[in-house]
Amino acid sequence: MTDTEDDPFGEQAVEVELAGAMPVDFVAFHSQNGLAFLHYAQWELGDPEVAAAVVEDVFTFLLQVWPEALQEASLSGFAWAHLREHVARYKAAEVVPVALVKTAQFAALRRASRRQLKAQPVSTLGLYEAIAELPERQHDVVLLTFVLDLERKKVAQLMGISTTTVRSHIHTARRMLAEKIDLDWTPGEGKDL
Template identity: 35%
Template sequence: MNDTSGTTSGGREALTFDAFCATHERAWLGFVRTQVGHRDGGPELVVAATKEHLRRNWALALRQEIPAAYAWRLLKEHLAAWRAAQAEPVAVQTVAIDAVIDHFRRQARISLETLPERIGLMTAILELPERQHDSVVLRYCLDLDEEQVADFLGTPVATLRSNLRHARRRLATAIGRPELAERQKGDQ
């Protein structure tokens, strides 16, 4: 008879954890980079701390209704802790800001003609309510599909779409181009 009581279960759990992390790590790292740039290896440190926390609590994560949403909350907690531990306030690098704006602009099909509009868009993204901010960054800056974003945020796809619609309206209004929000309605 084979004894599969301990090692197989532990091995399966480790494999599941590794696969889960491999599936989500690119988005975690990308999101943290949009928040802090590439400063001092911060994104890698935040993701490593999140993965370690998740590894220690993997059994708990698996009992969650949506494990990806549980991991997302851990990532946000570790990001906040890393920021708080910095001697100086963390400012996103200009290159990171430009990349985020350009990618968002293409994904959301928004044209920005002036530098003040570009700066206004980035400021407006940073000032969005947390759910809308996360939705915008994950969907338009990191190219995740709606189902992936909904899983990260632990919300139904319909709620995600609503968050994105409200965010686009806020962003269009913030840069003085409310017609962009109206045009987006027909694009969906």
């Protein structure tokens, strides 16, 4: 694998260039969160180029208000809220299809709980439509945890919430999804939906 394949968005080159011109803590925040923000925006918007532009706008905004952002109770929560706001603003301005596009459905389906899904005919699942209808926080946690396959600790860090809150959102989302798509789900600690 080449360096370009390891870093498909050129993040390392950008970070090296930015390191001398921007606050070190901003560059570190960008380095830790930029790729996850980009993946989230891609899943939500369905277009990698649009997602990259939206995430760039978010980080440009954050840089402009960086001293104030550092004063926030949760820098990650502040940044996440602005990412969601920018994505929502783009969706409102453009006609964007359901956030979880067909290719995302198949990728996530492979990772979903096999024993639960094998018993259900694919045409009756409606899982991805149900995920799109979850309340904001549960939607984000499910998308980041199960579709983008991030660890709960990373999800908590990105969203500026505790891992206990992530676990609570997962539990609530599982219950809501099970009811919505009529799955027999027994609560447990496994990561699969």
